[in-house]
Amino acid sequence: MHITLVKKIKADGSPCRKCAEVVDRLERSQLLGRIDRVVVADERDPDSEGMQLAGRYNVDWAPFFIVEDDSGGERIYTSFFRFLKEVLGQNPRQEEETTEMMRQNPDLDFL
């Protein structure tokens, strides 16, 4: 299995806060070593590798993960906590998942 993490640099040059949180969470859980490659999607540069990957996989969210299995199949995860559960076998807290749901589904603001 080969795992690529795509993280973002925002249009003003600052790092994406959510991406930093994800990297920090992986580090604290001693899981960062399971990530084979980290690629940057730089919003100032459409040719940056991460932006190209986002375009190729129809992803408009950062961070995201590309998981290639040994048979060459690929899965894309835009949900960090789903990635943690399904790929890294972790058991995240429910509130971590629900926070991510709120962030990824702005239409939930009707609740």
Added chain:
Amino acid sequence: MLGCRQALIISIKDEHREGRAVDIEALANQYSSKTPEDILRLALESFDNVAISFSGAEDVVLVDMASRIQPDVRVFSLDTGRLHPETYRFLDRVRERYPIRFEALSPDAMAVERLVREKGLFSFYQDGHQECCGIRKVGPLRRRLQSLDAWVTGQRKDQSLATRATIAVVERDAAFSTPEHALVKFNPLANWTAAEVWDYIRSNDVPYNELHERGFVSIGCEPCTRAILPYQQEREGRWWWEDAADKECGLHKANVAVRRR
């Protein structure tokens, strides 16, 4: 001879019972110009396992309409523990007025205690509302929706150009469906305006939250809701301290040729 609506309901029930996917897009097209009552009737008659989400605001019209179709309809509200006293009183008035099966859903106590222990009672003013809403609203909602096949919301297109302009009267719930459990969401008021909702409330003598008399339009938790001025956007009364530009996880359009579907 069956009418069109009855035939459609039987077809939806059959598809659902046999585990086949209901063609939601076709249903949405077919019902896009129907009345809220027609859409509610479809929801309540097609799914045995359906409930209405009631926020304690003007979506009370759904409760009124639904109770005329199915008096013992299931209705739930999210009791975050931070609602206005006026909203709690209103929820209870509605529970007493209609013969509905009403439930107030509470958040996971341990999750709330952990949040407060680590970040205090007002962390949303610094960190944004998502974490608190995730614990107090999304957690209990997700738990409830896992046991339903369909739910009904009071969402309307005119509430927010940013997040609701394209909502359909019926849709597959993208946020809460899982590969194992498809959930259908009905939005009977999607095409109604606020004026139509209030016309219905007045014409039918429907009870309403007294906060509306004090300039509150969108009503949520007490610390995150405020009254607005005439001609302000409805959503300016919620999470007003948050900078839209800091909702930053998207990869912005100018730079990504193809958007995620």
